[in-house]
Amino acid sequence: MSQIPxxxxxxxxxxxxxGADRAFTITPGHTHIIGFxxxxxxxxxxxxxxxxxxxxxxxxxxxxxxxxxxxxxxDHEFFDLGNLRLGFDEDVEQQWHHAxxxxxxxxxxxxxxQTKTRLLTLGxxxxxxxxxxxxxxxxxxxLVLLHLDAHADLRDxxxxxxxxxxxxxxxxxxxFGSGHQLIQYGIRSGTxxxxxxxxxxxxxxxxxQDFLQSVKDIAGDRPVYLTLDLDYFDPSFLPGTGTPxxxxxxxxxxxxxxxxxxEKNFIGxxxxxxxxxxxxxxxxxxxxxxxxxEILLTLEQAGADA
Numbered sequence: 264m265s266q267i268p269x270x271x272x273x274x275x276x277x278x279x280x281x282g283a284d285r286a287f288t289i290t291p292g293h294t295h296i297i298g299f300x301x302x303x304x305x306x307x308x309x310x311x312x313x314x315x316x317x318x319x320x321x322x323x324x325x326x327x328x329x330x331x332x333x334x335x336x337x338d339h340e341f342f343d344l345g346n347l348r349l350g351f352d353e354d355v356e357q358q359w360h361h362a363x364x365x366x367x368x369x370x371x372x373x374x375x376x377q378t379k380t381r382l383l384t385l386g387x388x389x390x391x392x393x394x395x396x397x398x399x400x401x402x403x404x405x406l407v408l409l410h411l412d413a414h415a416d417l418r419d420x421x422x423x424x425x426x427x428x429x430x431x432x433x434x435x436x437x438x439f440g441s442g443h444q445l446i447q448y449g450i451r452s453g454t455x456x457x458x459x460x461x462x463x464x465x466x467x468x469x470x471x472q473d474f475l476q477s478v479k480d481i482a483g484d485r486p487v488y489l490t491l492d493l494d495y496f497d498p499s500f501l502p503g504t505g506t507p508x509x510x511x512x513x514x515x516x517x518x519x520x521x522x523x524x525x526e527k528n529f530i531g532x533x534x535x536x537x538x539x540x541x542x543x544x545x546x547x548x549x550x551x552x553x554x555x556x557e558i559l560l561t562l563e564q565a566g567a568d569a
Contacts, residue, residue, distance in 0.1 A: 267345065268285055268287065268288050269369055270369060271348075271365045272346065273287075273344055273345035273347060274297060275314050275345050275367075276319050276345050276346055276468055278319055278400070279296075280318070280420045281321065281327065281336070282321075282327055282336040282337060282339075282341070283342055284341075286343065286344055287441055287519070288554055289373060290342055291379060292378065292380065293340060293380065294319060294341040294342070294343065294383060294487070294563060295344055295381070295382055295560060296341070296365070296384075296559075297345070297347065297383075297385070298314075298345065298385045299346070299347045299362055299384055299394075299524065300312040300316070300346055300384070301349060301353070301390065302309060302357055302505070302512050308505040308538060310507065310539065310540050311388045311505055311536055312387065313538070313540065314536070314537035314538065314539065314551075315346055315386070315465065317539035317548050319553075321545065322552045324549070324552075325556065327556070327558055329557055329558065331521070331522070332518075332521060332525065332557065332560050332561065333435075333520045336415075336560065339560070341563065344369075344539045348361065348366060349362050350457075353469060359391075362394075363394045366394040366565070369481055370382070370395075371398070375398070375402050375531070376530075378402045382531045382557060383559065383562065384533040385533070385555070387535055388536060389433055390430075390471070391538060392431050392535060393431060393435060393487050396435045397435060399530065399531050400435065400440070400443060401436045403486040403488075403530065404440055405442040405443070405485050406442075406490050407445075407488070408445050408524070409487060409488065410445060410466075411492065411512075411522040412449055412492035413449060413451055413495055414450065414494070415447070415450050415453035415457035415458070416430060416431045416433065417433045417434065418430045418457065418462070419433055422435050426496070428566065433480065439488045445464075446466060446477050446478070447461060447472070448468045448471075448474035449495040449559070450467055451510050451511070457480065466467075469534070469549055471516055471519075475523060478520065479523055484528055486528050487524060487528060487530065489524070489529070489531075489558070491532065493533050493535065493551055494511070496517075497512065497513065497516070500513060500547075500550060501550045502541065502542050502546075503539060503540075503542030503546075503547025503548065505541070521557045521558070521560075525568075527565060529561055531560055532558050534561065535553065537551045
């Protein structure tokens with residue numbers, strides 16, 4: 264299949280993610296990174312607008328080889344599309360809609376399934392996940408959405424923002440069809456109503472064992488999308504995030520998930536809520552970049568088996 268030019272421009276990143284080629288076209292059959300550095304609805308500590316370039320900047324300082332997956336980014340060809348444009352002279356809602364409009368202009372005409380194109384979106388706060396998740400829900404009527412997060416994100420708007428970072432799962436659930444499934448894990452903060460909703464709908468898993476077993480039980484050909492809020496991890500490992508919550512998971516539990524997903528039809532992901540300046544040590548950036556490395560390699564391995 265021939266390359267597909269981007270219908271709207273993207274902003275250059277500080278540098279492409281290490282190992283990726285900076286691209287101005289979609290190359291079918293490959294994984295593409297795109298940044299969405301928006302944090303306008305963040306309600307505690309801002310700074311995630313710098314997340315995409317923070318991840319890219321440190322990516323060249325970690326090994327391309329993953330000993331956990333026995334795989335190396337150097338063996339794969341993947342592309343970095345740069346960052347979606349934000350209209351900083353606009354108000355918060357307009358900025359978000361501006362970037363979402365550009366995302367849709369790029370990806371709505373593209374049949375991800377037919378072209379075997381995989382997408383990794385880097386945020387930004389969690390509200391940026393709306394556009395990529397909805398795109399995948401529209402393309403895959405039997406999609407399983409894995410939601411890893413400290414927070415339920417099921418509020419019906421928050422602080423006046425309908426598309427708040429605290430509402431992302433509620434907003435994408437508006438687009439669920441009868442064949443879609445939501446699995447949530449790591450949740451340790453939310454309202455009474457959010458917890459009641461998760462229990463009534465059977466979406467939340469309360470132990471690592473139950474969560475990993477739920478993923479193992481997904482049929483091998485059923486498409487799986489991951490939305491990962493980095494506050495899923497305990498702040499003792501990753502303090503550089505806007506709304507940290509104690510009691511989170513560690514790196515090795517995430518590797519266990521990747522080892523399962525590489526045997527599944529893993530078709531896309533987003534990684535959100537890295538705020539580089541909150542952690543002046545830079546350790547959070549390194550931790551998050553290694554998480555992105557594992558996701559990229561898992562997407563590549565799953566894609567090779569598709």
